[in-house]
Amino acid sequence: MKDYWVRDLSLAELGRRRIEWSRNFMPVLSRILERFDREKPLKGVRVGACLHVTTETAILVEALRRGGAEVNICASNPMSTQDDVAAAMAEEGVRVYAFRGQSFEEYYRCIGYVLASEPELTIDDGADLISTIHKLYYGVESEELKHVREASGDLGVKRLVEGVIGGCEETTTGVLRLRAMARGGRLLYPVVAVNDAESKRLFDNPIGTGQSALDGIVRSTGALLAGRDAVVVGYGNVGSGIARRLRGMGARVTVVEVDPIRALKAAMEGFRVETMRRAASHGELFLTATGNISVIRGEHFKLMRDGAILANAGHFDVEIDKRDLEALSVRRERVLPCVDMYVLGDGRRLFLLGEGRLVNLVCAEGHPTDVMDMSFSLQALSAEYLVRNRGRLPREVLDVPRELDELVAKLKLEAMGMELEELTEEQRRYLASWELGSR
Numbered sequence: 109m110k111d112y113w114v115r116d117l118s119l120a121e122l123g124r125r126r127i128e129w130s131r132n133f134m135p136v137l138s139r140i141l142e143r144f145d146r147e148k149p150l151k152g153v154r155v156g157a158c159l160h161v162t163t164e165t166a167i168l169v170e171a172l173r174r175g176g177a178e179v180n181i182c183a184s185n186p187m188s189t190q191d192d193v194a195a196a197m198a199e200e201g202v203r204v205y206a207f208r209g210q211s212f213e214e215y216y217r218c219i220g221y222v223l224a225s226e227p228e229l230t231i232d233d234g235a236d237l238i239s240t241i242h243k244l245y246y247g248v249e250s251e252e253l254k255h256v257r258e259a260s261g262d263l264g265v266k267r268l269v270e271g272v273i274g275g276c277e278e279t280t281t282g283v284l285r286l287r288a289m290a291r292g293g294r295l296l297y298p299v300v301a302v303n304d305a306e307s308k309r310l311f312d313n314p315i316g317t318g319q320s321a322l323d324g325i326v327r328s329t330g331a332l333l334a335g336r337d338a339v340v341v342g343y344g345n346v347g348s349g350i351a352r353r354l355r356g357m358g359a360r361v362t363v364v365e366v367d368p369i370r371a372l373k374a375a376m377e378g379f380r381v382e383t384m385r386r387a388a389s390h391g392e393l394f395l396t397a398t399g400n401i402s403v404i405r406g407e408h409f410k411l412m413r414d415g416a417i418l419a420n421a422g423h424f425d426v427e428i429d430k431r432d433l434e435a436l437s438v439r440r441e442r443v444l445p446c447v448d449m450y451v452l453g454d455g456r457r458l459f460l461l462g463e464g465r466l467v468n469l470v471c472a473e474g475h476p477t478d479v480m481d482m483s484f485s486l487q488a489l490s491a492e493y494l495v496r497n498r499g500r501l502p503r504e505v506l507d508v509p510r511e512l513d514e515l516v517a518k519l520k521l522e523a524m525g526m527e528l529e530e531l532t533e534e535q536r537r538y539l540a541s542w543e544l545g546s547r
């Protein structure tokens with residue numbers, strides 16, 4: 109088994125400096141890291157992580173290791189790894205298998221290397237690691253498993269599963285996949301849905317992705333957002349944050365939604381709400397954030413204006429149908445590092461950013477660190493929770509315990525110099541009673 113697989117170790121110094129810079133914006137995770145260092149709650153636990161390899165992830169990994177864990181990590185997206193960070197982690201002795209621009213085969217080989225360490229705790233962003241374990245266990249054959257097996261060698265998957273304490277999942281798409289496993293009665297061990305914690309999904313998804321998705325678009329294209337006709341597909345946690353930030357930058361924003369309540373919310377928050385077909389005909393900038401497949405597809409590309417820009421903020425690169433785009437195009441050219449131009453039969457040009465993968469991670473640097481401070485604090489605390497409750501939790505998708513969710517919010521408020529009001533005893537009683545009404 110390889111000890112690491114990174115692009116270029118000589119980038120380590122830059123990676124170290126950028127990790128140190130990020131530390132300044134992670135006060136909550138830093139406190140947890142210090143406590144982990146003293147208490148060693150993860151002593152001897154083998155952690156397998158499949159996360160975007162960024163500066164913030166490096167600090168999460170450090171926290172887990174200070175807590176006593178042995179960490180093996182691969183990337184959760186073939187294009188999101190920051191190579192300098194991966195190099196710095198490798199030099200620190202982390203078994204890291206990640207580099208930007210992985211092929212399909214390389215991506216799954218890296219998952220195989222992590223599995224070869226027989227993790228007792230899995231930490232996913234998008235559920236690729238855990239779903240690979242489940243496919244191997246249940247004998248569900250698929251193309252990628254060949255590469256996983258080549259890298260993992262003679263993996264005793266039954267033994268691996270018996271040894272797993274639990275898992276954590278970072279994002280909405282991953283949680284959806286886990287719930288599908290749990291519904292079918294197939295989930296093999298307890299998994300904490302970190303994504304669903306309020307101090308994650310109310311901040312990371314709308315605010316973190318909101319800012320960083322626009323950052324990705326602006327960095328890769330230099331486009332002015334003010335006055336632009338922008339279409340946001342999906343008005344969930346992520347999409348609503350993007351739509352609000354686009355409006356804040358002066359864009360004219362249309363929302364496309366399938367859920368009537370969320371569509372109504374968008375309408376009442378002042379957005380135009382339309383079908384994808386109608387929006388396709390006038391939009392200049394399209395951003396998908398649905399976690400769903402082919403939400404922009406052939407029938408829509410056919411209607412688009414020359415020069416339309418297409419980007420995705422959802423977890424997988426399936427939201428903008430690249431196969432349809434290829435099929436309709438007579439030519440494709442990479443015109444800028446993060447921009448592919450597709451020329452359609454009639455000469456119209458459509459510009460796809462970051463190959464239709466997470467625009468904020470591929471064309472920029474992902475969420476601002478301050479936001480990841482909360483998400484990764486929840487990851488660290490959830491890992492500790494799973495280990496402390498080893499053998500006692502059901503094989504279900506579990507919520508982050510409310511006290512941990514609130515603890516992260518409280519620590520963040522404290523770090524921001526904010527104050528929290530406290531309920532008086534009378535107020536506590538009033539809120540808990542059914543007899544008391546007006547005075």
Ligand SMILES: NC(=O)c1ccc[n+]([C@@H]2O[C@H](COP(=O)([O-])OP(=O)(O)OC[C@H]3O[C@@H](n4cnc5c(N)ncnc54)[C@H](O)[C@@H]3O)[C@@H](O)[C@H]2O)c1
Pocket residue numbers: 279280281282312313317341342343344345346347364365366367370397398399400403421422423424466467468469475
């Ligand atoms: N880029 C990032 O860094 C980042 C961060 C967090 C989450 N994510 C990913 O973003 C995606 C969305 O996450 P979320 O938390 O907003 O999920 P969500 O469930 O809150 O919202 C998704 C919305 O899309 C809508 N939708 C589904 N199919 C649609 C269609 N065909 N047309 C229009 N709308 C449709 C749903 O009704 C829902 O309102 C997920 O894949 C998630 O994993 C990415």
